[in-house]
Amino acid sequence: MNEFDLTVVITAHNETLVAGPCVLSVEAAISAADAKGFRVQRLLGLDNPTREAEQYFRQDRLKAWEIAEFSFGDPFQVRNAMVERGSGKWIAFVDADDMVSENWFSNAALRLARAEEEGEKIIVHPELNWIFEAHQMVFAKTDMNDELFLPHYLYFANYYDMMAMAPREAALRIPYGHRDLKHGFGYQDWQWNIETMGAGWRHVVARDTIIFKRRRKNSVSEVNRDRHCIVRDLEPMAIDKVRNLGSGVLPVS
Amino acid sequence: MNENELDLIRNSELFDAEWYCGQYPDVRLLNMDPAEHFLRFGWLLDRKPSRDFDLKQVLDSTGTDVSGRRNPLIAFLKHQNAVHASDTSQKQLTKPAPAGEITDVAPNPGRGKQADSEQSDYQLLLTRFDEAYYVRRYQDIARSKVDPALHFLRHGGFEGRNPRADFDTRFYVSQNPDVKAEKINPFLHYLKVGRAEGRQPAPLSAGNQHFDHVAEMLNMSPRQLESLVAERKEDIKGRLLAGELGEMVAKAEKLDPLVKHVWLAALDPGISPIRSQGWTHQIAAMHRLQESAGWRRAKVAVLIPWVHVSGAARVAAYLTTALASLFDPDDIIVIRTETSEFQFPEWFPEGCRQIDFAAETQGMEVSNKQRLLVEFLRSLKLQHVFNVNSLTFWEALEDFGIALSKSMKLHAYLFCNEKNLYGDWVGYPVRNYHKYADILQTVICDSQFLADELAARFLVPPQQAASLRVLDTPINTVIAPATPVMRRPDQRPRVYWAGRLDRQKRVDIAFAIAEQMPDVDFHFWGKPTLDRGFEKLSVPENVTLEGLYKDFEDLPLAKCDAWLYTAEWDGVPNILLDVSSAAIPLVGSIAGGTGEVLVQDMSEPVTQIEDIDAYVRALRRVFSDPAGARSRALKLRDIILSKRSSSAYSASIQSLLTCEDENE
Numbered sequence: 001m002n003e004f005d006l007t008v009v010i011t012a013h014n015e016t017l018v019a020g021p022c023v024l025s026v027e028a029a030i031s032a033a034d035a036k037g038f039r040v041q042r043l044l045g046l047d048n049p050t051r052e053a054e055q056y057f058r059q060d061r062l063k064a065w066e067i068a069e070f071s072f073g074d075p076f077q078v079r080n081a082m083v084e085r086g087s088g089k090w091i092a093f094v095d096a097d098d099m100v101s102e103n104w105f106s107n108a109a110l111r112l113a114r115a116e117e118e119g120e121k122i123i124v125h126p127e128l129n130w131i132f133e134a135h136q137m138v139f140a141k142t143d144m145n146d147e148l149f150l151p152h153y154l155y156f157a158n159y160y161d162m163m164a165m166a167p168r169e170a171a172l173r174i175p176y177g178h179r180d181l182k183h184g185f186g187y188q189d190w191q192w193n194i195e196t197m198g199a200g201w202r203h204v205v206a207r208d209t210i211i212f213k214r215r216r217k218n219s220v221s222e223v224n225r226d227r228h229c230i231v232r233d234l235e236p237m238a239i240d241k242v243r244n245l246g247s248g249v250l251p252v253s
Numbered sequence: 254m255n256e257n258e259l260d261l262i263r264n265s266e267l268f269d270a271e272w273y274c275g276q277y278p279d280v281r282l283l284n285m286d287p288a289e290h291f292l293r294f295g296w297l298l299d300r301k302p303s304r305d306f307d308l309k310q311v312l313d314s315t316g317t318d319v320s321g322r323r324n325p326l327i328a329f330l331k332h333q334n335a336v337h338a339s340d341t342s343q344k345q346l347t348k349p350a351p352a353g354e355i356t357d358v359a360p361n362p363g364r365g366k367q368a369d370s371e372q373s374d375y376q377l378l379l380t381r382f383d384e385a386y387y388v389r390r391y392q393d394i395a396r397s398k399v400d401p402a403l404h405f406l407r408h409g410g411f412e413g414r415n416p417r418a419d420f421d422t423r424f425y426v427s428q429n430p431d432v433k434a435e436k437i438n439p440f441l442h443y444l445k446v447g448r449a450e451g452r453q454p455a456p457l458s459a460g461n462q463h464f465d466h467v468a469e470m471l472n473m474s475p476r477q478l479e480s481l482v483a484e485r486k487e488d489i490k491g492r493l494l495a496g497e498l499g500e501m502v503a504k505a506e507k508l509d510p511l512v513k514h515v516w517l518a519a520l521d522p523g524i525s526p527i528r529s530q531g532w533t534h535q536i537a538a539m540h541r542l543q544e545s546a547g548w549r550r551a552k553v554a555v556l557i558p559w560v561h562v563s564g565a566a567r568v569a570a571y572l573t574t575a576l577a578s579l580f581d582p583d584d585i586i587v588i589r590t591e592t593s594e595f596q597f598p599e600w601f602p603e604g605c606r607q608i609d610f611a612a613e614t615q616g617m618e619v620s621n622k623q624r625l626l627v628e629f630l631r632s633l634k635l636q637h638v639f640n641v642n643s644l645t646f647w648e649a650l651e652d653f654g655i656a657l658s659k660s661m662k663l664h665a666y667l668f669c670n671e672k673n674l675y676g677d678w679v680g681y682p683v684r685n686y687h688k689y690a691d692i693l694q695t696v697i698c699d700s701q702f703l704a705d706e707l708a709a710r711f712l713v714p715p716q717q718a719a720s721l722r723v724l725d726t727p728i729n730t731v732i733a734p735a736t737p738v739m740r741r742p743d744q745r746p747r748v749y750w751a752g753r754l755d756r757q758k759r760v761d762i763a764f765a766i767a768e769q770m771p772d773v774d775f776h777f778w779g780k781p782t783l784d785r786g787f788e789k790l791s792v793p794e795n796v797t798l799e800g801l802y803k804d805f806e807d808l809p810l811a812k813c814d815a816w817l818y819t820a821e822w823d824g825v826p827n828i829l830l831d832v833s834s835a836a837i838p839l840v841g842s843i844a845g846g847t848g849e850v851l852v853q854d855m856s857e858p859v860t861q862i863e864d865i866d867a868y869v870r871a872l873r874r875v876f877s878d879p880a881g882a883r884s885r886a887l888k889l890r891d892i893i894l895s896k897r898s899s900s901a902y903s904a905s906i907q908s909l910l911t912c913e914d915e916n917e
Contacts, residue, residue, distance in 0.1 A: 021509040101501035136515040139523030152536045153526035155628040184656035208497040212505050228652035233660040239543050239632040
C-alpha cells in the first residue's frame, strides 16, 4: 500500500519571491486535501537553480518540502525525474510561479478515486485557466467526453496545459518528451496530452477548480511562442487517425 | 493651456497614457506629459487617445459638437459628463420594479408614447444586458452613478459599446447598414428582429462560415453551437459571481491581488474550441483539407502556387508525372497554395490528389496560413515535399522549416531570379537559397547557369554541392518537326513570338525589331500577367496580337520562318524547348539559362540583348538561307530531345530520391 495518495511537486529554476503565493496556495490546497483524508507527499524539484532560488527554497519555512536538485535545463525532464522519486498513487505538478485553487488537489483526487473504482483511465485538469500578470485571460478546459471536444483543435491549440493530476502509472509509462527548442519543438505538455490520449487515457476536468497561471516575459509558454515552437509530429494526429482521437478510450487492463 | 481640461484627460479612462506613449514614440522623445501632448498636438494629428477608442466614430454617433476647433476628446468628455448628470438625476426613472414592470417611472415631459416605448425597450434590454461586464469594461460607467443599462440604452449602444461580451456592437452596425441608417440601438434591434432573422451578433457566431463548419464537425447546428457556447459562458460566469469558483478566486486574490486584475476577462471566458476567429478558421480549413485528401496518407506532395500558363506550373506537372512513375499516383498530392486557378488539369497524371489549399485559406492571416500548411503536411505523414514556387511554403520555412525537415525530406525548385522595377535582382534564388539550403534535402535548378551562379556566390562546399542539382526540364510532348516554310518570293516572311507580355520578356525589344523590319509580319501570343508595362507600348503596324494559345502544336507552325525570343532574364523557358522540338529556326537573347537551348551554330543567339541590329541581322540570315537554318534547327532538335526526354527526367528524380536514401 502506498504511503501517500498524492505526490505534489513544485518545480523551480530561478523563481524566488514569486513562489511565495504559489507555495501558500499549494499548502492551502494540500490542507484541504488532507481534510478530505488524502495523504500528500511534498516534493520540490530545483532545475539548475540560481543561487537566489536555492536560498529561497531552502529557507526554514519550507522545510516540510523534500528538495531534489537537477541540472536538466528542462522543466519536463525534472517532472520525469520527480515521477521516479515520488511515491504517491497520483502525482500533480505546479510551476513555482503559478497558483492553484484551494480545492484543486481534493477535487481532482476525488475524481481520480472515483475513476479508479469505475475502472477508468483518466488524467485530471483544473476547470479554468486564469492567466494573470503580464496577460489577462480566462478559459475553460474541455473534458474529452464533452460535446465540445474536437481533436482537430489540438493541431493549433492545447485544450489543457501543463497542470494535470495523473496516476503516477501514466507518467511512468508515458514520460514527457525532451525540450528541443533548437529544432523548433516545444510544448511538451501539449505533446504529453496528445500522447496520453493516443494511449487511451481520458483527460477530464475537475469542476470548480482553477490554475492561476502567472504569465511572465520568460514563461515557458512565452518562450515557445517567441521561438515559434510547435509540438512534435505525433502519430495520433495523422490524417487517418485524428478523428478517432479520444473515441477509443481503453479500460484499465 | 486649460488645467481643467488637462485634468479631464488625465483622469479619463478613455486616455491611456502608456499606450499613447508606446504608439507615438515622439511623445517620449519630446519628454512631454502624454496628456498634455494629446491636448495640445495629438488631436490635431488625428491621433487616438487609447487603443480601442475610435474618437471620430463616437463623435459621429453621439452627435457631439466639435465645431470651433475644440479638442474632440474634451468635447466628448464634457458631453459624457452632461449625459451622466442628466441620467443620474433621472435615476428613479430607470430602476425596474422587482416584478419586471417599470411602474415608478416618473413622467417624462413631452415624450408620451416615446417614454412608454423606452420602458419596454429597457425591460427587453434587461433580459440580456450584462451589467457586471459593462461596468468592468467601461470604467467611466463604474465611476459614475448612472444606471448602466439605461446608459447603454440611451448612449452606449450608439457609441459602439458592447452590452455583453458576446455582442459586438460595432461589428453588428458594420454588417447591417439598415441599423445605422435607422439610428436604432443595435443590440435592441438584434433582440427584436436581428436574431430571428439570423443576423450575426459577433464575428465568431452562427453565420460565420468557419464557425458553421466547426458546428458541423461537432454534429450540431450553428445555432446549437452558438447557444451551447453562450450557456457555458453563462454557467462559468454564474459560478464565478456566486459559487465555488468565485470563492476560489476570492481566496487566491488574498494571496496575490494581481489575480483580481483578470475579472474583465473572466466575464468573457474562452470556451474551446471556439476561442478565436483565427483558430476557428484553421480548424475548419484543416478539416476540409483533410476531407479533400480523402482522409488518407500520402508519400509525396508537390506544392505550387497555381496552375496557369507559367513555366513553373509546367515544371510542376512534369515533376508530378515523373513521380507518378515512381509512386502510386494516389500517394502523390498536389497542393495549390496561392490561388485556386487550375487551368490545365490535363497536365497532371490521373489519380493524383489535387488540393485547393488557397480556397480554404482566403482571408486567413499569413502566419496562420503557414502554420496550417505545416500541420496539414505533417498530418499526411509524407516522405517528400517538393516546392515549386509556393510562396506560403517558402515563408513557412522561416519559422517551421527545421521542425518540418525532421518529419519529411524537403526539396525546392529554384528558377531564375527576377528584376524589379529598379533593376535590382529579386526572387526565390537570391532570397532563399542561403537561408534554407541547410534544411533542404535537395535544391533543384532548372539551369546549370543558376546552379553555377549559386555555387559561386555562396562558395558552396563540395559536400553540400551534391544537394544542388540541375534537372533538365523534359519535353513531355515531342513535337514533330514543323513543315518547312514554302514561301514565294512575293510573300512576306513571318516571325513568331510568344510569352507573358511582361517586362521580363522585353516586348519592347521585340517591337523595336518589328519596326526595323517593316517587310516582315510578326505574330505575338501571350498576355500581360505580372505587370502593366505592356500597356505603355504602341503596337507596330506589322505586329498582330494573337492572344493565348492552348497547345503549341495548334499554332500555324508551317508558316513560321523564324522564332524570336527577347527575354532579359530567364531560366530555361519551356517555349524555347517547344520551338527547338519543332525545329523552327530560333533567334533569341542569351539571358540566364537560355544559352542552354540557344546554342551557337544551331541557332542565332544574341548576347547583347538590347542590340536590335543584331536580332535583325540574325533574322535576315535565317530568311536568306532557310535550308541552312532548317538544317541547324534539326541538329538542335536532336540534341535537345536526347538530353531532355521524360525518361531521362524520371531517372534523374529517381536517382535523387535513391541517392538520398543511400545517404541516410
